[in-house]
Amino acid sequence: MTAIPFLYSMPTRIIHGPGSLGRLGEEAGLLGLRRVLLVSDPGVRKAGLVERAQEPLQKAGIAASLFTEVEENPCMATVRRGYDLLRAERLEGVIVIGGGSAMCAAKAIALLGSNGGEISDYEGVGKFALAPLPVIAIPTTAGSGSEVSQSFILTNEVRNDKFTVSGPTNFPSMAILDAELLMSVPPRVAVFAGLDALSHAVEALWAKGATPITEALALAAIRSIFANLRRASFSPDLAAKDAMIVASSMANMACGNSGLAIVHAIGRFIESRYHYPHGQVNGVLLPIGMDFNRPVCARQFSAMARGLSTRAGDGAETEERLADRAAGLVRDLMRANDFALTFDLRPPAAELRQMAEATERYPMTARNARAVTAADAEAMLRAAFGM
Numbered sequence: 001m002t003a004i005p006f007l008y009s010m011p012t013r014i015i016h017g018p019g020s021l022g023r024l025g026e027e028a029g030l031l032g033l034r035r036v037l038l039v040s041d042p043g044v045r046k047a048g049l050v051e052r053a054q055e056p057l058q059k060a061g062i063a064a065s066l067f068t069e070v071e072e073n074p075c076m077a078t079v080r081r082g083y084d085l086l087r088a089e090r091l092e093g094v095i096v097i098g099g100g101s102a103m104c105a106a107k108a109i110a111l112l113g114s115n116g117g118e119i120s121d122y123e124g125v126g127k128f129a130l131a132p133l134p135v136i137a138i139p140t141t142a143g144s145g146s147e148v149s150q151s152f153i154l155t156n157e158v159r160n161d162k163f164t165v166s167g168p169t170n171f172p173s174m175a176i177l178d179a180e181l182l183m184s185v186p187p188r189v190a191v192f193a194g195l196d197a198l199s200h201a202v203e204a205l206w207a208k209g210a211t212p213i214t215e216a217l218a219l220a221a222i223r224s225i226f227a228n229l230r231r232a233s234f235s236p237d238l239a240a241k242d243a244m245i246v247a248s249s250m251a252n253m254a255c256g257n258s259g260l261a262i263v264h265a266i267g268r269f270i271e272s273r274y275h276y277p278h279g280q281v282n283g284v285l286l287p288i289g290m291d292f293n294r295p296v297c298a299r300q301f302s303a304m305a306r307g308l309s310t311r312a313g314d315g316a317e318t319e320e321r322l323a324d325r326a327a328g329l330v331r332d333l334m335r336a337n338d339f340a341l342t343f344d345l346r347p348p349a350a351e352l353r354q355m356a357e358a359t360e361r362y363p364m365t366a367r368n369a370r371a372v373t374a375a376d377a378e379a380m381l382r383a384a385f386g387m
């Protein structure tokens with residue numbers, strides 16, 4: 001990292017703290033919202049969190065129309081239904097309470113709210129003319145960081161593939177980080193989400209767009225995830241959950257500006273084909289990607305290992321020796337959280353080769369610090385499937 005000029009942008013207003021959901025009404029009022037679409041998914045609604053979001057809105061006299069049918073990996077038809085409701089009721093903005101899937105759908109609905117058309121028209125970066133309607137994002141898992149991201153990912157059910165829409169005006173207007181909303185997340189879901197956040201932070205260390213700002217955010221997020229993932233996932237410890245929800249936002253504030261690289265690139269093809277959860281896919285791929293990138297990441301990995309160190313004498317270790325330790329620390333963290341380091345499937349060799357070739361061509365792959373050939377990607381895929 002040198003004095004290469006860069007741009008850093010993250011304009012989302014963050015309201016943080018246990019109980020901060022209670023401020024939703026006044027914060028929505030600051031945006032001038034009187035009639036909103038409240039987006040969520042059936043699980044979050046069943047957990048009673050949609051009702052908890054409605055209370056402060058009612059108190060502030062803000063009318064909310066409910067759209068709580070967002071599925072995991074939301075498709076274009078779901079976005080269309082949400083948009084139809086928004087348009088029919090002439091709503092002014094979108095509030096979303098949920099995980100990464102609900103947040104992606106909500107951001108897509110807000111984009112259509114000002115631009116119209118079909119959501120697939122806007123695939124890519126900056127393909128839309130008008131800023132989306134205001135979005136207030138309230139995450140109920142600590143993982144995607146979508147609440148502070150200018151991107152969203154949808155499933156194109158016609159192509160059976162995922163696509164990304166991104167643009168500098170696509171950030172939510174506000175994010176409310178209230179760890180009390182994480183209380184009912186099952187441990188396995190919390191671990192997957194936390195490892196997605198960890199993969200965002202580590203990818204931010206090696207993506208070609210890394211800057212001093214993204215690296216600082218990433219290293220701080222990594223330290224916090226290591227310190228809090230287990231307690232946050234397996235116990236009702238509010239302080240640990242609070243640390244995780246802040247760390248997941250910080251991880252996305254890093255990768256949202258540095259870009260993502262090989263882990264998310266390969267992961268995209270595994271997710272589309274075998275439908276493993278996003279966090280599980282990136283978790284499995286993360287230490288494998290670290291092994292691959294180790295030759296070009298001594299400085300970043302040694303900083304990471306030093307930040308995680310609890311051993312006396314590490315201060316005297318060479319950069320190379322510290323860097324060698326980083327991937328092992330990630331594997332230790334995963335084992336401590338009952339996370340399987342490989343997938344249970346054993347795909348045919350031809351499928352691995354197809355995915356490897358697609359990875360080599362995928363633009364995100366070119367953002368990786370070390371050049372990735374199809375043969376490299378195939379070796380990483382084999383490792384991920386335990387082959």
Ligand SMILES: [Fe+2]
Pocket residue numbers: 144196199200264278282
């Ligand atoms: Fe991710």
